[in-house]
Amino acid sequence: MDLSLIVEKGIDILINKNTGKWIAIKNNEEQDLKIIKKISRELLIDKFGNKFGTYLWSKRIEMSEKIEDKFCHQMNCLVINVTDSCNLKCQYCYANNENKIKMIDSETIIKAVEKFSERIYPNNLTVIFHGGEPLLAFEKIKEAVENLKHIKNVVYSLQTNGTLLTQEKLIFFKKNKFLIGLSIDGISDENNSLRNIDGKIKDYTNKNLEILKNNKSFVKPLIVVHKKNINNIKEIVNFFKNNDFDGLVCNLLFEPENFDNCVLDDSLFDNMRYILDLMMENYDGENFAFSERDIRLLFRKVIYGFIDEYMCMNSPCGAGKETVAVDYKGDVWACNVLISKTEKDNYMGNIFENSINEILSKEVKISKRNIDSIPICNECPYKKLCGGGGCCGFVTNQRNNLKDKSIYCDYHFKLITYMIDSVMRYYESDIITNF
Numbered sequence: 001m002d003l004s005l006i007v008e009k010g011i012d013i014l015i016n017k018n019t020g021k022w023i024a025i026k027n028n029e030e031q032d033l034k035i036i037k038k039i040s041r042e043l044l045i046d047k048f049g050n051k052f053g054t055y056l057w058s059k060r061i062e063m064s065e066k067i068e069d070k071f072c073h074q075m076n077c078l079v080i081n082v083t084d085s086c087n088l089k090c091q092y093c094y095a096n097n098e099n100k101i102k103m104i105d106s107e108t109i110i111k112a113v114e115k116f117s118e119r120i121y122p123n124n125l126t127v128i129f130h131g132g133e134p135l136l137a138f139e140k141i142k143e144a145v146e147n148l149k150h151i152k153n154v155v156y157s158l159q160t161n162g163t164l165l166t167q168e169k170l171i172f173f174k175k176n177k178f179l180i181g182l183s184i185d186g187i188s189d190e191n192n193s194l195r196n197i198d199g200k201i202k203d204y205t206n207k208n209l210e211i212l213k214n215n216k217s218f219v220k221p222l223i224v225v226h227k228k229n230i231n232n233i234k235e236i237v238n239f240f241k242n243n244d245f246d247g248l249v250c251n252l253l254f255e256p257e258n259f260d261n262c263v264l265d266d267s268l269f270d271n272m273r274y275i276l277d278l279m280m281e282n283y284d285g286e287n288f289a290f291s292e293r294d295i296r297l298l299f300r301k302v303i304y305g306f307i308d309e310y311m312c313m314n315s316p317c318g319a320g321k322e323t324v325a326v327d328y329k330g331d332v333w334a335c336n337v338l339i340s341k342t343e344k345d346n347y348m349g350n351i352f353e354n355s356i357n358e359i360l361s362k363e364v365k366i367s368k369r370n371i372d373s374i375p376i377c378n379e380c381p382y383k384k385l386c387g388g389g390g391c392c393g394f395v396t397n398q399r400n401n402l403k404d405k406s407i408y409c410d411y412h413f414k415l416i417t418y419m420i421d422s423v424m425r426y427y428e429s430d431i432i433t434n435f
Contacts, residue, residue, distance in 0.1 A: 020384030254394030
């Protein structure tokens, strides 16, 4: 059956799992319990479905097709993995943190940017410098960017742990309109204790906080959520909000070796719910004055019915289509989390040996992960809204199984339900829909 009824305290949600369209109706808990005793769930579905069925089916399908044509599977992001090396050994990092000397050269960066930017012109190409620690190759990045001034449809970004950031580098990044993601797991030494900084955690924390506060227009905080900071998430979020940041990113851990550090109990939902409540306090009915990136993007998808251009919330995801990753050798992979020394299922070619058409036409394994073929997703009422529980690459890496359940499945179910309830309370309405 396509229609599902979700009965929660204070709210009933009727949803078509295959279109993602829903209608939410405020209930009185005592009254609702009386109804459930008298009427079967199937009859309630029929009752609501007969009244709103046309909207729950046709309008979503029509809109989905148009939005998918516009946004989905258009190349727009190039991740350049400039090195495997890193000057830290964070316990949870999915990148290879062994100290190696292999670095990308500026020629490889230039070749990759020229070929992919030309392929999608006049649309913008977002180029993200990644690692390892990309600032270990700062001179190569700088040389490449200086030699790419003639390309006008490129937007640059870089993710760093911040330890190698200097005023000189910050001036260069600001001048060239970079967006910098600065990793910091909180505002205390305990929050950052998984970074293994050899007794210099306090210096690291203080330095990164100062960089963030002094350069907030283009340097943004990236927080990895784990057991060492989950109990301080509210304090961390309020710190950035009270210091006039417009938002932050909270990344969840996925890797198998990180299970001991993953937050899988109700404290994750409780803290993310707090962030959503904070966002709703600063919501004008269309935009948030302060937000967490993934919650904001999920909100857009759930409440407004958008199939967002953010590939990590789509199924199949955009790996190998909307984004590709280039390593220091010029090898092209479907995504930076899928770069492998042993597995070639997500390898797409080499920028020096293959044409862009050859590279982008390559079929990759990750594209076969689809919510319609994942048993637990296919039965879930929220399957079109959730997208499979997060990054497909990380989920697949858990057990090398394309049909594996995300460890954050229950969390996403609770969060989506709470989002719908939050909007109902915001509008003080007894009935709301996303159609």
